[in-house]
Amino acid sequence: xxxxxxxxxxxxxxxxxxxxxxxxxxxxxxxxxxxxxxxxxxxxxxxxxxxxxxxxxxxxxxxxxxxxxxxxxxxxxxxxxxxxxxxxxxxxxxxxxxxxxxxxxxxxxxxxxxxxxxxxxxxxxxxxxxxxxxxxxxxxxxxxxxxxxxxxxxxxxxxxxxxxxxxxxxxxxxxxxxxxxxxxxxxxxxxxxxxxxxxxxxxxxxxxxxxxxxxxxxxxxxxxxxxxxxxxxxxxxxxxxxxxxxxxxxxxxxxxxxxxxxxxxxxxxxxxxxxxxxxxxxxxxxxxxxxxxxxxxxxxxxxxxxxxxxxxxxxxxxxxxxxxxxxxxxxxxxxxxxxxxxxxxxxxxxxxxxxxxxxxxxxxxxxxxxxxxxxxxxxxxxxxxxxxxxxxxxxxxxxxxxxxxxxxxxxxxxxxxxxxxxxxxxxxxxxxxxxxxxxxxxxxxxxxxxxxxxxxxxxxxxxxxxxxxxxxxxxxxxxxxxxxxxxxxxxxxxxxxxxxxxxxxxxxxxxxxxxxxx
RNA sequence: GCUCCGGUAGUAUAGCCAGGACAAGUAUACGGGGCUUUCGACCCCGGGACCCGGGUUCAAAUCCCGGCCGGAGCACCA
Numbered sequence: 001x002x003x004x005x006x007x008x009x010x011x012x013x014x015x016x017x018x019x020x021x022x023x024x025x026x027x028x029x030x031x032x033x034x035x036x037x038x039x040x041x042x043x044x045x046x047x048x049x050x051x052x053x054x055x056x057x058x059x060x061x062x063x064x065x066x067x068x069x070x071x072x073x074x075x076x077x078x079x080x081x082x083x084x085x086x087x088x089x090x091x092x093x094x095x096x097x098x099x100x101x102x103x104x105x106x107x108x109x110x111x112x113x114x115x116x117x118x119x120x121x122x123x124x125x126x127x128x129x130x131x132x133x134x135x136x137x138x139x140x141x142x143x144x145x146x147x148x149x150x151x152x153x154x155x156x157x158x159x160x161x162x163x164x165x166x167x168x169x170x171x172x173x174x175x176x177x178x179x180x181x182x183x184x185x186x187x188x189x190x191x192x193x194x195x196x197x198x199x200x201x202x203x204x205x206x207x208x209x210x211x212x213x214x215x216x217x218x219x220x221x222x223x224x225x226x227x228x229x230x231x232x233x234x235x236x237x238x239x240x241x242x243x244x245x246x247x248x249x250x251x252x253x254x255x256x257x258x259x260x261x262x263x264x265x266x267x268x269x270x271x272x273x274x275x276x277x278x279x280x281x282x283x284x285x286x287x288x289x290x291x292x293x294x295x296x297x298x299x300x301x302x303x304x305x306x307x308x309x310x311x312x313x314x315x316x317x318x319x320x321x322x323x324x325x326x327x328x329x330x331x332x333x334x335x336x337x338x339x340x341x342x343x344x345x346x347x348x349x350x351x352x353x354x355x356x357x358x359x360x361x362x363x364x365x366x367x368x369x370x371x372x373x374x375x376x377x378x379x380x381x382x383x384x385x386x387x388x389x390x391x392x393x394x395x396x397x398x399x400x401x402x403x404x405x406x407x408x409x410x411x412x413x414x415x416x417x418x419x420x421x422x423x424x425x426x427x428x429x430x431x432x433x434x435x436x437x438x439x440x441x442x443x444x445x446x447x448x449x450x451x452x453x454x455x456x457x458x459x460x461x462x463x464x465x466x467x468x469x470x471x472x473x474x475x476x477x478x479x480x481x482x483x484x485x486x487x488x489x490x491x492x493x494x495x496x497x498x499x500x501x502x503x504x505x506x507x508x509x510x511x512x513x514x515x516x517x518x
Numbered sequence: 519g520c521u522c523c524g525g526u527a528g529u530a531u532a533g534c535c536a537g538g539a540c541a542a543g544u545a546u547a548c549g550g551g552g553c554u555u556u557c558g559a560c561c562c563c564g565g566g567a568c569c570c571g572g573g574u575u576c577a578a579a580u581c582c583c584g585g586c587c588g589g590a591g592c593a594c595c596a
Binding site for chain 2: 181244
């Protein structure tokens, strides 16, 4: 008895004895250092200055899963302290994106809601001699910081600084004329510690607060304070922030905010040929290669949705394929597809789509109607009916290399023997052969001539061939014929076109699909 | 230029801090086989990696030094 026969027999006589092992063991994230059950607080800190993308998504999942793992809490906190970059529509892009991923946040706030508080703390710092108003030009500050040179404004008295600060708040200076700087250490090897600016003037309305404020805090200052105020215990973020841990800890220390915050940093999540950078994506749009930010080739959440990527797949992928490394990494899309396929396969309806069709006549086949299952094993998905005569469309590639005399099977329907192939005129003549499926027979999908519809499938491919070289043919168009039941596929539904791949309906009215993967 | 950080199969990772059962685990991709009326799913098998050089040690993927390569930062962005 073969192993498979034994298994089959066992299943028949004693199914309860069979041990079903999940294919992929649920990989647990490594333990979070310094984490106490019920005490962990993490955060989703998007800057609403662009659309949410897969990097935000994966980082968000990490922060969320860790919070859940320790029965902790998670904040959604918008880092919106640059009025010039922030836009209302982007706030919503992130809320929608996180919801789509299944991330439920416990609290929500905007950094820009705490402006008065930021001012209060600034005054404290000035009074303690930890901050000073600097009137140097931006370029000079830059050079001095690089060289580690102190400027003359550093020596102003507390009284002078308070007066300047009030002038600043009162709008007596123009943009670029003055900033509030933290008294750090101009000789530190960590350049972020060399008297960083913590407030600057921005005379531009904020989408949430209009023109109420003209003095805005910079990132490190706002984040340091907010993380404390939100009781954040663990920060998981990408490595471009690594050098700022020291600064943010320092800001809290001189403000008397004594609570340790743990940082875990890792390199960006990137996918081959799919840049996340706004600059590179904008270039694609400007070149006319894509028309919008929800393009299925884009890494934006909207793009991923159109491409048929499921949130569960992103989640599994993040939990199993990710690590806290500083190495530059570029994921192969196939890694994500593998998880997506596992999500889609059990519930995606199967239908027939014939790319690059040629006509097939099956002489001797009587016309009729047949019911075919929507899924090979999931019977709940039911059946669909197809009416047919003896003329069909099949894919050119399925007959391109076969010779007359070959017998092929139309899946679920009939076998035929090829009599003549005329590929120049896209015609194949054959005769009906009685019999069912057998292991030697090639089985292909088909579409009847009496009822078919034209179907278009868009196939997304990498946008970039390497760092800078753009792929000019990143979106392939495949036209073909599909069975008429395709009309009933809902907008947004993902189905599997048999022997072609998983595809998502991308249009309410037109039969346009986007291929996810095979 | 300066300052940090890192280099494990095609890809992504585990292991490194606390050297020894690591002839390096896992996923995916790839090759072969099985199952299946799909080229999907599922099952089995297979090949494939510790950046280079030196040192310490009985023993190095793991510790030390040098080189090479890569990443991040050096904003009145976040």
